[in-house]
Each structure stands twice: as C-alpha cells, then as structure tokens.
Amino acid sequence: MSIDEVAVARPGRSVDRSPTLVAGGVLGVVAALVTVQLLASAQGFQGPLESLVRDYVLTPKSASVPWAGLALAMVGLTSRQRIVALSAAAGIDVSVAAVRYAAGGPLTVGNGATWVLTAVGVYAAVRWTGEQRRSALKGVALGALLILATKFGDAWLQITIMAGPMVLDEYAQLADHALGNPSWHMGQLVDALGSVGYGVLHWVYIELPVAAIAVAIYQLRHGWPTHYLVRTFLMIGLVGPIFYLLFPVVGPIFAFGTDGEGFQAGNYWPNLVPTPDFTPAPMAFDEVTPRNCMPSLHTAWALALFIHSRGGTWWLRLGGTFWLVCTLTATLGFGYHYGVDLVAGAVLCLTIESALRDPERGWGWFRIRLVGGGTIALVVLLLSYRYLAVPMGRFPEVSGPIVIGVLAAVILGFYATFFAREDSALHRWGTVGSRPAVTAALEAPAR
Known part of the structure; x- marks a missing residue:
C-alpha cells in the first residue's frame, strides 16, 4: 500500500484546509482593496473599489477585461449555462451602451459582463450544490480575481508615483x-x-x-x-x-x-x-x-x-x-x-x-x-x-x-x-x- 493509500485509509488523519485558505484569501483581497481605496481617496486618485463601481453603473474603465473575466468564469459552467450567461451579458451590454451613447457618453461595453459574472457567482452559491457549485464558484473566483487585479494594478501605478x-x-x-x-x-x-x-x-x-x-x-x-x-x-x-x-x-x-x-x-x-x-x-x-x-x-x-x-x-x-x-x-x-x-x-x-x-x-x-x-x-x-x-x-x-x-x-x-x-x-x-x-x-x- 502506498503512502497516499495509507492516508486515505486512515480517516481523520488529514484535514481539508481548503475552506480556511479560501476564506483567508478572500479576506486578504478585501483588506488590500479597502486599504488601497482609502489611500486613493485620501490622495485624490481613483481607487480599485471606485473603479469597480463604475464597471457596474457607469462607464467601465476597460471594455475587454470584464469580458475576459466572464470568459474565464465560463469554464466552470455547462454548455447550456454558457450560452445563457453570454447571451444575457451581450444583451445587457448592447442595451446599456445604446443608452449611454444616446446620452452623449462613449460607445463602449463591459457592464453586462460584470453584472452577469456577479449573478453567476451569487446564483451558484445560493442555488447549486456539490461539484456543480464548486466548479462554477472556482471559475467565477478566477474571473473576478482577473478583474480585481487590474483595478488594484491601476491604483498601484499611482502609488509608484507617490513613492518615487x-x-x-x-x-x-x-x-x-x-x-x-x-x-x-x-x-x-x-x-x-x-x-x-x-x-x-x-x-x-x-x-x-x-x-x-x-x-x-x-x-x-x-x-x-x-x-x-x-x-x-x-x-x-x-x-x-x-x-x-x-x-x-x-x-x-x-x-x-x-x-x-x-x-x-x-x-x-x-x-x-x-x-x-x-x-x-x-x-x-x-x-x-x-x-x-x-x-x-x-x-x-x-x-x-x-x-x-x-x-x-x-x-x-x-x-x-x-x-x-x-x-x-x-x-x-x-x-x-x-x-x-x-x-x-x-x-x-x-x-x-x-x-x-x-x-x-x-x-x-x-x-x-x-x-x-x-x-x-x-x-x-x-x-x-x-x-x-x-x-x-x-x-x-x-x-x-x-x-x-x-x-x-x-x-x-x-x-x-x-x-x-x-x-x-x-x-x-x-x-x-x-x-x-x-x-x-x-x-x-x-x-
């Protein structure tokens, strides 16, 4: 019997620390975002949380990054779920972009992808169970991390100016x-x-x-x-x-x-x-x-x-x-x-x-x-x-x-x-x- 088999055969010897690591990671990301946002607000430049809010209700800073994050989240879904999610994101984007452009704003996209990415995460956490829930949330987490990393990176560039x-x-x-x-x-x-x-x-x-x-x-x-x-x-x-x-x-x-x-x-x-x-x-x-x-x-x-x-x-x-x-x-x-x-x-x-x-x-x-x-x-x-x-x-x-x-x-x-x-x-x-x-x-x- 191999060492791995012995570990499996003796329940209780190994502890799944994944939930603790995930919770710690989430808290770390939130703490970093809040800290940088507070610094940004004090120094008068756009922080990551402010930029994220714009992705939801105003003009997204990037048209491609929200869609890249949504595309990554699609990995954790079935083919039918992907079609529904992508269609919804595209429909929302077209509608919001048309209203924004008619009001004199820029012709860009990204809001729909951000909304649907959030919706998929919430729905998976509340309604799905087992492997379906685990896979969907993993995909959503990776997509969200990609978007948040760009927000954090943009703010960090301002910090490099202040520090140097x-x-x-x-x-x-x-x-x-x-x-x-x-x-x-x-x-x-x-x-x-x-x-x-x-x-x-x-x-x-x-x-x-x-x-x-x-x-x-x-x-x-x-x-x-x-x-x-x-x-x-x-x-x-x-x-x-x-x-x-x-x-x-x-x-x-x-x-x-x-x-x-x-x-x-x-x-x-x-x-x-x-x-x-x-x-x-x-x-x-x-x-x-x-x-x-x-x-x-x-x-x-x-x-x-x-x-x-x-x-x-x-x-x-x-x-x-x-x-x-x-x-x-x-x-x-x-x-x-x-x-x-x-x-x-x-x-x-x-x-x-x-x-x-x-x-x-x-x-x-x-x-x-x-x-x-x-x-x-x-x-x-x-x-x-x-x-x-x-x-x-x-x-x-x-x-x-x-x-x-x-x-x-x-x-x-x-x-x-x-x-x-x-x-x-x-x-x-x-x-x-x-x-x-x-x-x-x-x-x-x-x-």
Whole structure:
C-alpha cells in the first residue's frame, strides 16, 4: 500500500484546509482593496473599489477585461449555462451602451459582463450544490480575481508615483549600454513599420489579457488541471509591482524623449543614442507618469503565455510565439522599457513559473535550486543596474555577455527541469502522439 493509500485509509488523519485558505484569501483581497481605496481617496486618485463601481453603473474603465473575466468564469459552467450567461451579458451590454451613447457618453461595453459574472457567482452559491457549485464558484473566483487585479494594478501605478518622486532612468540607460541600447534600435524599426505595423503592435500590447484568457480556456477546456496560466499571471501581477517601489523607472520615451514634458534628460529617443554619462544620478520627474518599468511585467506575462502555449495545438503555439515576439518588440519599440528591464522581467517570470509548475512533483531540490537561483539572479541584476551601472556602461563587451549569460542560465535550468524530458519523448516517439498526449503520459507516473 502506498503512502497516499495509507492516508486515505486512515480517516481523520488529514484535514481539508481548503475552506480556511479560501476564506483567508478572500479576506486578504478585501483588506488590500479597502486599504488601497482609502489611500486613493485620501490622495485624490481613483481607487480599485471606485473603479469597480463604475464597471457596474457607469462607464467601465476597460471594455475587454470584464469580458475576459466572464470568459474565464465560463469554464466552470455547462454548455447550456454558457450560452445563457453570454447571451444575457451581450444583451445587457448592447442595451446599456445604446443608452449611454444616446446620452452623449462613449460607445463602449463591459457592464453586462460584470453584472452577469456577479449573478453567476451569487446564483451558484445560493442555488447549486456539490461539484456543480464548486466548479462554477472556482471559475467565477478566477474571473473576478482577473478583474480585481487590474483595478488594484491601476491604483498601484499611482502609488509608484507617490513613492518615487525621483527616478533611476540614468542608471538603467547606462546599464543598457551593455546590451547595445535595444530600445533605440527597436524604436527606429517601429517607426519604419508605419501606422499599420504600429497598430498591430499596439493592439497586441494592450490586449495581452485577452490572449492569456484564450490560452487559459484551452488549458481548462476539460476541467481543472493542477497548474494553468492564470495562476502564473496573477502571481506575476502580485509580486512584480513590488519592485517598482524599489527601482522607480519611467522608460526611455519619457526620460530621454519628448514625452517627458520638460522633465527628460534630453530629446534623444529613438533617433540618437545619448553619449554615456558616467556620473548618473536620480532624476526628479512628474506626478503623472508611473514608475513601472523595472522589471518589465509585459515581458514576464508574454513569456508565461508563450510557455503555457507550448502544450497546445500548433495554432496555439504559433499564437503564443506571435504574442511574445510582438510584445517584446512593442515594449522596446514604443520606448516603454530598456533592454535590462526585459531581462529582469524574463527572470522574474521563470522564477515564479518554477515555483508553481508541476505541483504534484513537490518541493525537491530541483525546484529549490530553480526558485532560489532565479531569485538570486533577479536581485543581482537589479543591484547591478543600480550600483554597477558605471562599469557596465564602460565595459559593455564584458558586462553584456554576463547579463545575457545570467538569463541564459535561468532559461537552461528551467528548460532542463520541465521541458527536456517531454521534448526528448516527442523526438523519440515522432508523430505517434501529440504534445499534450506525451505530456500526460510523462506526468502520469508522478500522479
């Protein structure tokens, strides 16, 4: 008899702590939202709860996020229930949008999705029982978390401005010499692509949550696996913004371009790479630009999407690759990030994914070394950007390969731990089975 069987055979030895964890999580989310809302009200900017109220009765801040949350909640419903819920949300949205537009407001949607998401949660909690109730509430919770995370994130950007009146862009830009100032070169490339190329990149950049929901729905189409993209997305959004307070950076288009509105160090981006300044100093900046560059969370999220799309069909893998390439191009080409931001964002993603992936394998040395090594790598990178920016800028031929080498080491460790065995099996079996089938076969013994 296995250890797991012994545990099952001895009732009372294991305690289901799920209700306690769920209750604790809900209380934590509510406490965070209330705290940030109180701070927002005191400082005069829109808080998460105020923004949520607008989604219900006024003009939603985003048209796509409420629908992305509702789409995620549909995973926990039957086909008939999905049709009813989506039809109701669409009908409400059309009606509310028509009234708003007739009254002189903007033509946008989102109210219906928010109302129906709430209604499904309430109805499931009150009327359904058993597995139907559990699955529906899990889907609603994930959809609601996605929406609340964006509300919290918007408010957090205002907090970064309050906490970081001085920005460290001169350090980041000097360190970026080690990578050849990629933002300047990508900025010129985006200009050469014209309005169509810019439009595609901009749409990909702002609709990253929608792409993530598409991958997540594919992963959840047959039930609830032990790990899926939304878990990584939410964790990146929870951990990443903390670094904004430690390393406030506004990005090259603001600190070195015309969007700085008089606070910039000069009008360099994207056509002129500034001469290295080996006496960097913190810069005072405005009270409207978020300090949300280091690390690049768009890079982290796009890389997570790419990783999770690897287990899907060919079109999902192609879409994940397309979204990653376009997101990296946009983050640099729009002047929102330096190359060093992207490296830090990639390391953050792989570290968090290493902590969450394949939970059935437990916390052996394989996971400890990945998470610990990734954490150390991220801390070393950030400290280097801040305190070793001068030698990095003076000796790019040495510091550049070191930065790329750190990223490569984290990538290789992650690949060797989670993907090498699967890819080896695919190569060995050829076209006998699909990637999802091979993955399932490899994971079966561990479960």
